Amino acid sequence: MSTSLPPSALAITGLKKTYSDGFVALKGVDLHVESGDFFALLGPNGAGKSTTIGVICSLVSKTSGTVSVFGHSIDDDFAAAKRCIGVVPQEFNFNQFEKVLNIVVTQGGYYGLTRKESLVRAEKYLRLLDLWDKRDVVSRTLSGGMKRRLMIARALVHEPRLLILDEPTAGVDIELRRSMWDFLQQVNKSGTTIILTTHYLEEAESLCRNIAIIDEGSIVANSSMKNLLDKLSQEVLVLDVVESLPNDFTLENFRCHWVDEHCIEVSIDREQHVNTLFTALEARQLNVKSLRNKANRLEEMFVSLLKNPAKHLDADYPRYNFVSDEVSV
Amino acid sequence: MNFTGQWVAFKTIVYREIHRFMRIWVQTLVPPAITIALYFLIFGQLIGSRIGQMGGFDYMQFVVPGLIMMAVIQNSYANVVSSFFGTKFQRNIEELLVAPVLEITILLGYIVGGMARGIAVGSIVTLLALFFTDLTVNNWWITISMVLLTAIVFSLTGFINAIFAESFDDISIIPTFVLTPMIYLGGVFYSIDLLPSFWAKISLANPILYMVNGFRYGILGVSDINIWQAYGMLVVFVIIGFSVSLYLLAKAEKLRT
Numbered sequence: 234m235s236t237s238l239p240p241s242a243l244a245i246t247g248l249k250k251t252y253s254d255g256f257v258a259l260k261g262v263d264l265h266v267e268s269g270d271f272f273a274l275l276g277p278n279g280a281g282k283s284t285t286i287g288v289i290c291s292l293v294s295k296t297s298g299t300v301s302v303f304g305h306s307i308d309d310d311f312a313a314a315k316r317c318i319g320v321v322p323q324e325f326n327f328n329q330f331e332k333v334l335n336i337v338v339t340q341g342g343y344y345g346l347t348r349k350e351s352l353v354r355a356e357k358y359l360r361l362l363d364l365w366d367k368r369d370v371v372s373r374t375l376s377g378g379m380k381r382r383l384m385i386a387r388a389l390v391h392e393p394r395l396l397i398l399d400e401p402t403a404g405v406d407i408e409l410r411r412s413m414w415d416f417l418q419q420v421n422k423s424g425t426t427i428i429l430t431t432h433y434l435e436e437a438e439s440l441c442r443n444i445a446i447i448d449e450g451s452i453v454a455n456s457s458m459k460n461l462l463d464k465l466s467q468e469v470l471v472l473d474v475v476e477s478l479p480n481d482f483t484l485e486n487f488r489c490h491w492v493d494e495h496c497i498e499v500s501i502d503r504e505q506h507v508n509t510l511f512t513a514l515e516a517r518q519l520n521v522k523s524l525r526n527k528a529n530r531l532e533e534m535f536v537s538l539l540k541n542p543a544k545h546l547d548a549d550y551p552r553y554n555f556v557s558d559e560v561s562v
Numbered sequence: 563m564n565f566t567g568q569w570v571a572f573k574t575i576v577y578r579e580i581h582r583f584m585r586i587w588v589q590t591l592v593p594p595a596i597t598i599a600l601y602f603l604i605f606g607q608l609i610g611s612r613i614g615q616m617g618g619f620d621y622m623q624f625v626v627p628g629l630i631m632m633a634v635i636q637n638s639y640a641n642v643v644s645s646f647f648g649t650k651f652q653r654n655i656e657e658l659l660v661a662p663v664l665e666i667t668i669l670l671g672y673i674v675g676g677m678a679r680g681i682a683v684g685s686i687v688t689l690l691a692l693f694f695t696d697l698t699v700n701n702w703w704i705t706i707s708m709v710l711l712t713a714i715v716f717s718l719t720g721f722i723n724a725i726f727a728e729s730f731d732d733i734s735i736i737p738t739f740v741l742t743p744m745i746y747l748g749g750v751f752y753s754i755d756l757l758p759s760f761w762a763k764i765s766l767a768n769p770i771l772y773m774v775n776g777f778r779y780g781i782l783g784v785s786d787i788n789i790w791q792a793y794g795m796l797v798v799f800v801i802i803g804f805s806v807s808l809y810l811l812a813k814a815e816k817l818r819t
Binding site for chain 1: 573663
């Protein structure tokens with residue numbers, strides 16, 4: 234007796250796209266996202282993320298290749314494939330003159346939900362996304378964050394099995410971003426597969442279990458987040474110390490870079506332990522006030538995988554110097 | 563999505579379209595009513611009383627069917643072209659493109675929306691006409707079928723215009739430079755019997771002449787052209803317009819990238 238595996242949430246094979254002006258956006262993308270996954274698709278501007286999403290959602294015509302959603306081909310069984318997908322695009326694309334509730338209810342109607350069913354679902358998701366009080370407000374008067382949440386509610390009204398979010402937290406303040414993360418994690422826990430593209434690499438690292446990095450129309454990495462980050466050969470820690478340090482400061486077994494008299498950067502290889510660093514610092518009778526990563530680990534990996542990282546650095550990807558832990562020795 | 567799902571999607575589009583023009587009724591229903599009322603007053607009452615009879619009727623009675631048809635043509639066209647271009651411009655056409663709605667469902671939804679506005683304004687204009695003249699209908703079936711077919715043709719024309727339009731200029735060029743001259747030269751205000759033979763023959767190439775005269779026949783029982791020729795012309799336009807619109811929508815080169 235043979236048991237067949239459930240189909241992938243998304244299976245893309247040999248996807249190519251050449252635009253009418255000759256620009257080759259996708260050069261043969263292969264991508265598989267398992268059901269229930271929280272998946273990150275990362276890449277710099279123009280790498281092919283939005284084109285890939287556009288093809289999946291029927292907004293961009295592919296040149297060649299196959300795409301199937303939960304086993305439904307977008308070519309042969311487009312209605313079933315589309316019913317499985319909810320999409321939150323990068324740009325606001327709802328009727329700016331329509332009321333919030335009408336936008337969500339109308340979208341339900343496009344998926345065959347009666348007005349009564351749509352109203353029930355719309356209330357559910359507008360409440361969950363804290364927009365119910367704004368249901369009779371004309372959408373153009375909403376704040377940027379509210380507009381983003383409106384697009385999420387609209388994408389969820391037909392309760393898709395696969396939710397695709399194209400930079401959903403772009404331009405959203407940190408507090409709201411965190412609350413959206415919590416919401417998306419709940420949606421994922423309820424069984425919805427989520428594919429996320431983002432410029433905030435911290436977001437991908439926090440939310441996603443698996444990741445693909447696309448650059449110049451090709452997938453350059455595709456694995457679990459843990460495996461990808463494990464490939465990092467070293468991390469750079471920034472230490473603020475109480476005592477004054479000479480500019481030729483060194484630590485045995487560690488590469489140090491003197492930043493100023495109270496700050497050094499220390500490179501730690503994968504094989505080394507942070508404890509060893511603290512032991513070395515203690516031996517020198519140095520007290521560390523704070524410790525932080527020089528950059529987001531995923532960002533380090535991301536940049537290392539790009540074919541032309543200089544083109545994208547600083548322009549698109551703000552460096553994160555978030556504090557990992559306050560440590561005293 | 564099964565038939566029931568497509569039916570719900572169709573009703574959703576129609577509801578949305580009617581809701582749209584009703585929400586902005588000051589822009590969509592009032593101006594055409596005022597404009598046509600002024601036509602009644604100036605051409606029908608003030609100037610018409612000096613023109614005398616045309617086609618065997620008072621000029622006011624003669625001109626009313628043409629003006630009602632003018633309202634139907636302009637408004638069914640305007641509704642679809644502005645609504646569909648608006649969805650393209652704001653990119654909320656993507657809401658429809660990502661959903662499992664068939665192209666034919668989308669097209670039928672927009673057609674019925676355009677017909678609804680054309681008929682709504684046509685009805686308002688008809689009520690206004692009753693203040694200026696008595697109206698008796700010669701043949702209800704011909705009257706209603708002419709209005710419906712004409713509204714379908716111009717909803718389709720508006721749809722095609724909107725698919726190709728890339729700016730707001732593009733959706734005003736056709737109504738201003740093509741539609742209005744064709745309506746004015748399409749027998750709304752006069753019988754082509756008044757024209758010299760050469761210009762009368764040229765007028766026969768204007769499809770609006772057939773629609774106006776077909777409708778006038780329904781109301782007054784007089785027409786410059788054969789009523790079956792008018793039906794034939796309208797049916798051909800509906801088939802061509804529907805096929806072209808559906809092809810463009812399915813191909814969607816102007817909608818998808």
